Amino acid sequence: MDHSVPKSGPASREPSRRRFMKGGVALGAAFVAGAARPGPGDTQPAPDDASKVVGGPMSPYSDRSRFEGAVKEKGPPFLPDEWGGNFTPLADTLGIITPSGLHYEVCRGGIPDIDPKKHRLLIHGMVDRPLILTLEDLKRLPSTSRIVFLECAGNTRTEWRAPRAPSVKFTHGLTSCTEWTGVALSLLLREAGVQKGAAWIVAEGGDATGNERSIPMAKAMDDILVAYGQNGEALRPGNGYPLRLLVPGWEGNVNTKWLRRIKVVDKPYMTRMESPDHTSLMPDGKARQFLFVMEAKSVITFPSGAQRLPGPGVYEITGLAWTGRGLVKRVEVSADGGKTWRDARLQEPVLRFAHARFRLEWRWDGREAVLQSRCTDETGYVQPTLAALVKVRGLNTVYHNNAIQSWKVAADGNVTNVHV
Amino acid sequence: MVAASVLLLLAAVASAAHAQMPKYGVGRAPTAEEVKAWDLTIPPSGEGLPPGSGTAAAGKAVFAQRCASCHGEKGEDPKYRVITGASRPLNAATLTPKGVDWLLGGEPALTIGSFWQYATTLWSYINRSQPFDEPGSLTPEQVYAATAYLLYVNGIIGEQDVMNARTLPQVKMPNRSGFVPDARPDVGKPPQAKKR
Numbered sequence: 001m002d003h004s005v006p007k008s009g010p011a012s013r014e015p016s017r018r019r020f021m022k023g024g025v026a027l028g029a030a031f032v033a034g035a036a037r038p039g040p041g042d043t044q045p046a047p048d049d050a051s052k053v054v055g056g057p058m059s060p061y062s063d064r065s066r067f068e069g070a071v072k073e074k075g076p077p078f079l080p081d082e083w084g085g086n087f088t089p090l091a092d093t094l095g096i097i098t099p100s101g102l103h104y105e106v107c108r109g110g111i112p113d114i115d116p117k118k119h120r121l122l123i124h125g126m127v128d129r130p131l132i133l134t135l136e137d138l139k140r141l142p143s144t145s146r147i148v149f150l151e152c153a154g155n156t157r158t159e160w161r162a163p164r165a166p167s168v169k170f171t172h173g174l175t176s177c178t179e180w181t182g183v184a185l186s187l188l189l190r191e192a193g194v195q196k197g198a199a200w201i202v203a204e205g206g207d208a209t210g211n212e213r214s215i216p217m218a219k220a221m222d223d224i225l226v227a228y229g230q231n232g233e234a235l236r237p238g239n240g241y242p243l244r245l246l247v248p249g250w251e252g253n254v255n256t257k258w259l260r261r262i263k264v265v266d267k268p269y270m271t272r273m274e275s276p277d278h279t280s281l282m283p284d285g286k287a288r289q290f291l292f293v294m295e296a297k298s299v300i301t302f303p304s305g306a307q308r309l310p311g312p313g314v315y316e317i318t319g320l321a322w323t324g325r326g327l328v329k330r331v332e333v334s335a336d337g338g339k340t341w342r343d344a345r346l347q348e349p350v351l352r353f354a355h356a357r358f359r360l361e362w363r364w365d366g367r368e369a370v371l372q373s374r375c376t377d378e379t380g381y382v383q384p385t386l387a388a389l390v391k392v393r394g395l396n397t398v399y400h401n402n403a404i405q406s407w408k409v410a411a412d413g414n415v416t417n418v419h420v
Numbered sequence: 421m422v423a424a425s426v427l428l429l430l431a432a433v434a435s436a437a438h439a440q441m442p443k444y445g446v447g448r449a450p451t452a453e454e455v456k457a458w459d460l461t462i463p464p465s466g467e468g469l470p471p472g473s474g475t476a477a478a479g480k481a482v483f484a485q486r487c488a489s490c491h492g493e494k495g496e497d498p499k500y501r502v503i504t505g506a507s508r509p510l511n512a513a514t515l516t517p518k519g520v521d522w523l524l525g526g527e528p529a530l531t532i533g534s535f536w537q538y539a540t541t542l543w544s545y546i547n548r549s550q551p552f553d554e555p556g557s558l559t560p561e562q563v564y565a566a567t568a569y570l571l572y573v574n575g576i577i578g579e580q581d582v583m584n585a586r587t588l589p590q591v592k593m594p595n596r597s598g599f600v601p602d603a604r605p606d607v608g609k610p611p612q613a614k615k616r
Contacts, residue, residue: 078499079500083552109549109552109555120454122450122454122455122458124450124455124459129442129449130449130450130455131447131448131449131450132447132448132449132450132454133446133447134447137446137447138446140444140446141444141446187444190442190443191442191443191444191445191446191447192442193441193442202461204458204461208549208552208555209548209549209555210460210548210549210555212461212544212548260458261458261459263459263461265463267463267464268463269461269462269463269464269544270463270464270537270538270540270541271461271541271544271545272541272544272545272549275536275537275538275541276530276532276535276536276537276541279599281530281535282600285598286598286599286600287535287598287599287600288599288600288601288602288603289599289600289601289602290601290602291602291604292602293602293604295604295605295608296608379605381605381608382608383608384607384608388607388608389607391607392606392607393606393607400604402608
């Protein structure tokens with residue numbers, strides 16, 4: 001498994017490329033290294049028989065076992081810590097929910113320190129009744145909870161030209177899945193009274209960069225959530241505390257974190273994040289704009305890059321599938337680079353706009369194998385190969401790479417990222 | 421009893437006549453000052469641009485003092501993002517990646533001159549979010565000047581052209597018409613699509 005060195009002390013300042021290589025070298029001995037690693041405030045080895053000694057005290061807010069070391073990793077290395085992506089270790093997550101502490105983050109001006117008592121949401125522009133709402137106001141309104149994936153539009157952006165990232169953390173780690181709680185944006189817009197002619201909203205964050213995105217009114221009145229909850233508690237600061245937009249199925253960047261303002265307007269505002277950025281340059285020199293939907297995608301998280309299978313025999317292949325168009329209907333797995341496919345089992349319930357967990361037993365004969373997964377969604381859309389995407393879109397689109405991922409299992413059991 | 425019936429009747433009339441009357445009545449109206457303090461995003465029309473003006477000649481000093489440490493003297497520094505350069509036309513030949521990083525994967529340099537659609541986007545972003553370490557600290561005069569300087573070094577306006585609330589939205593960006601709507605799903609349609 002992908003046991004990375006945890007961030008602590010000066011080691012956390014090390015460029016992640018170097019840190020990763022160290023982690024890779026230590027892979028075989030990961031469990032041994034984990035057992036020897038001192039936990040917070042405890043450097044003793046665990047007792048040989050834990051049933052013969054009284055355990056530790058209970059704590060007001062539980063941390064995980066000191067033997068668990070899965071962590072996010074920040075990249076790319078040349079950017080300051082306040083800017084870039086913080087990748088979820090997908091190979092270490094189980095089921096469909098991403099633990100809040102491992103949910104991916106993307107920041108361009110750091111994580112703001114916001115006092116929820118002082119935070120305000122302003123709704124203005126083409127409305128009859130401009131509104132200022134406090135968190136307390138919002139929490140009085142009818143709320144709902146929903147399990148929804150988020151994926152950065154730039155997830156898998158490294159992989160267009162060559163298999164570059166070593167592990168699933170860096171090929172696909174800018175997606176996560178969470179139970180979000182909040183108020184329907186449509187309810188707030190109705191409270192404010194949207195005027196005739198209004199066709200878009202502009203949402204703005206209250207952080208240093210003030211991420212601004214224009215969103216069509218039809219989506220705003222459909223299923224967007226103004227969320228304050230994440231997996232049963234308040235949002236984590238890196239995920240928008242105390243308030244964010246949650247836009248089911250649409251690229252992460254429109255899910256405005258630290259939400260402080262919604263302006264109702266007639267046309268898109270062509271902000272920095274939607275005019276030069278988050279557009280895709282096609283081979284003819286024209287750039288596609290407002291690429292909101294995340295198309296169907298899947299990835300095998302075990303076995304995956306930088307892992308090692310100890311020897312031939314039975315394994316459970318597992319991974320995640322998702323689609324911004326609603327429901328995952330089918331996931332197929334190939335062990336021969338896409339020549340033949342078998343249906344994987346989908347963990348029930350499969351939820352609209354959520355990660356779906358798939359699993360399939362596999363007997364490895366010890367010979368080289370190339371593992372792939374392929375997702376089909378409720379619209380009949382089938383996750384494409386990289387070659388099919390590149391043929392139409394070229395190599396300069398940057399965003400929305402939802403190609404089939406290939407992992408090569410070598411005869412020695414080492415798993416690497418390959419293009420086939 | 422009678423009072424309750426009257427209330428119910430009133431509620432029914434209200435919801436029929438005004439589908440968008442507030443149902444919950446939470447929150448309050450913002451003051452004009454509260455809206456003004458946050459309503460900073462500038463659309464292509466230029467609506468909301470404040471008084472003030474600047475030229476590239478004046479902007480050169482602002483840029484040198486507040487921007488160049490990250491972006492280079494003329495926005496040519498690739499440390500974070502190359503923002504100056506007119507590599508046109510945009511096609512495969514002009515889009516050789518400037519550098520290939522394993523995490524960014526090799527990407528074309530899309531600059532203000534080669535790619536940006538609207539000069540207002542530049543003004544709005546500099547005003548709200550720049551410089552990186554002191555976001556929102558430039559005066560409107562400085563923002564107009566820095567914007568003018570970047571438009572000048574990208575070959576879009578002249579060194580003495582005055583940028584203000586009237587002229588900025590009129591700047592003709594070279595790639596203004598270079599954008600098309602989303603055309604997906606363009607790949608990945610099922611082979612048996614006709615059956616569905």
